[in-house]
Amino acid sequence: MARRHRQRRGPPRAPAELYIEALAQDGRGVAHCDGKAVFVAGGLPGERVRATFVRAHRGYDEAEVEAVLEAAPERVEPRCPHFGVCGGCCLQHLDPAAQIEARQRTLLDALQRIGGVQPARVLEPLTAPVWGYRRKARLGVRYVLKKGRVLIGFRERQGRLLADLSRCEVLVPEVGERLGELAALIERLSVREQIPQIEVMAGDEAVCLVFRHLTPLSDADRAQLTAFAQTSELYVALQPGGPNTIAPLWPAEQPLYYAQPEFGTRVDFRPGDFIQVNAPINRQMVVRALELLDVQPGDAVLELFAGLGNFTLPLLARGAHVTAIEGDPAMTRRAAHNVAANGFEAAEHYAADLLAPDPEAVWLRRDYAKLLLDPPRSGAKEMLAHIGRLAPERIVYVSCDPATLARDAGELVKTYGYRLEAAGVMDMFAHTAHVESIALFVR
Numbered sequence: 001m002a003r004r005h006r007q008r009r010g011p012p013r014a015p016a017e018l019y020i021e022a023l024a025q026d027g028r029g030v031a032h033c034d035g036k037a038v039f040v041a042g043g044l045p046g047e048r049v050r051a052t053f054v055r056a057h058r059g060y061d062e063a064e065v066e067a068v069l070e071a072a073p074e075r076v077e078p079r080c081p082h083f084g085v086c087g088g089c090c091l092q093h094l095d096p097a098a099q100i101e102a103r104q105r106t107l108l109d110a111l112q113r114i115g116g117v118q119p120a121r122v123l124e125p126l127t128a129p130v131w132g133y134r135r136k137a138r139l140g141v142r143y144v145l146k147k148g149r150v151l152i153g154f155r156e157r158q159g160r161l162l163a164d165l166s167r168c169e170v171l172v173p174e175v176g177e178r179l180g181e182l183a184a185l186i187e188r189l190s191v192r193e194q195i196p197q198i199e200v201m202a203g204d205e206a207v208c209l210v211f212r213h214l215t216p217l218s219d220a221d222r223a224q225l226t227a228f229a230q231t232s233e234l235y236v237a238l239q240p241g242g243p244n245t246i247a248p249l250w251p252a253e254q255p256l257y258y259a260q261p262e263f264g265t266r267v268d269f270r271p272g273d274f275i276q277v278n279a280p281i282n283r284q285m286v287v288r289a290l291e292l293l294d295v296q297p298g299d300a301v302l303e304l305f306a307g308l309g310n311f312t313l314p315l316l317a318r319g320a321h322v323t324a325i326e327g328d329p330a331m332t333r334r335a336a337h338n339v340a341a342n343g344f345e346a347a348e349h350y351a352a353d354l355l356a357p358d359p360e361a362v363w364l365r366r367d368y369a370k371l372l373l374d375p376p377r378s379g380a381k382e383m384l385a386h387i388g389r390l391a392p393e394r395i396v397y398v399s400c401d402p403a404t405l406a407r408d409a410g411e412l413v414k415t416y417g418y419r420l421e422a423a424g425v426m427d428m429f430a431h432t433a434h435v436e437s438i439a440l441f442v443r
Helices: 096-115 179-187 219-232 279-293 312-317 329-341 381-390 402-414
Strands: 016-019 029-033 036-041 048-056 060-070 136-144 149-153 197-202 207-212 235-239 247-250 256-260 265-269 300-304 321-326 347-351 370-373 394-399 419-426 436-442
Touching: 016 029, 016 060, 029 060, 036 048, 096 402, 096 419, 136 179, 149 179, 179 219, 219 235, 219 247, 256 279, 265 312, 265 329, 279 312, 279 370, 279 394, 279 419, 279 436, 300 312, 312 321, 312 329, 321 329, 329 347, 370 381, 381 402, 394 402, 402 419, 402 436
Parallel strands: 036 060, 207 235, 300 321, 300 370, 321 347, 370 394
Antiparallel strands: 016 048, 029 036, 048 060, 136 149, 136 197, 197 207, 235 247, 256 265, 394 436, 419 436
16 A cells, blocks of 8 residues: 655744755755755745745755845846736746756756667757746736735645736736736636636737636626727636636637748647647757658658647648547547648648547558657657657657656657657756656667
């Protein structure tokens, strides 16, 4: 029977002076006190800090920086006044270039420690502006009776409460600079206590706000939301239930898309869809993926976790014949619509559960020269044996979790005879501890 993880109880530990030795994967500094590991929020490698202990566990303690006694040269002043309270960002105090270096170390360390592999070549990191980049987000909303007002934002770094934000520096400015205005709007609604979240979705030419509401809106509520949409020039949609209940309020038609100018293509999407949060990084990522895959006209390419066509359309633009697999049937249909809307024909779409693949599926009984996959955080473990049997000559793996990429990389190299030719990181989530990466495997 697995042991339950228990927090150590007892009197609070006195503050201590600590030396920060390294940066943990969650963005906290790592120190030791009396031989025990301490994870220190706000600490950077090379610093001496005075830290307050906040939690004690059997194998480690947690602490927060009370004062920086000797600062690291990479320390910078956080731009956001809510830094340290809001849990949306944890690395604004670290120079952006140093953030990239830390992500690269995290990736390479994971590949070696978990997968037992190292790339023959480390790719130059993909970077872009680090402020106002986030075009997709889910903001929490809560009316606090004691304060008599609405809070909008991300959860606090410590605890489950919402951070009290007046603005957000990483959200697209159309929304990040309007949090106070949005809070005041919701305060005027009759259902102010029944709106738990606002989802932000930004395309190239429009930004949509989806208001989740747990009880029906009054006519006056709808009128106020419509007036806000008209004056702000933001789309407003409503979500009374699950994601499939999202419907426009104003305007009646809400076209959202992002262009892929390097390929002459465009991806249409809807509120609630998965899209990459950082538009400039996404454009660079797609270009790099196709370069690594070395796509040639006529290549048969298998694309797994294909989504709405973020890679499918550029692959088709390069003359490949694409078999695109996605788990959501509705998304599969809309991906096929995107292919047709862009004037392509050389694509086949299948809806399939890639976490429990059917070995008799027709698309698994074909030959492919190349394979591209962009799995969720859980990785592609269930597909590896099938990939090994298909034996494409090149594989490009886009990852949002270095641990599962490392696990799968070790399997591809040690069991199926691939070589990890190249790997590198992408600054998809600046100022956070998230590590997005891309890797090339060749036979």
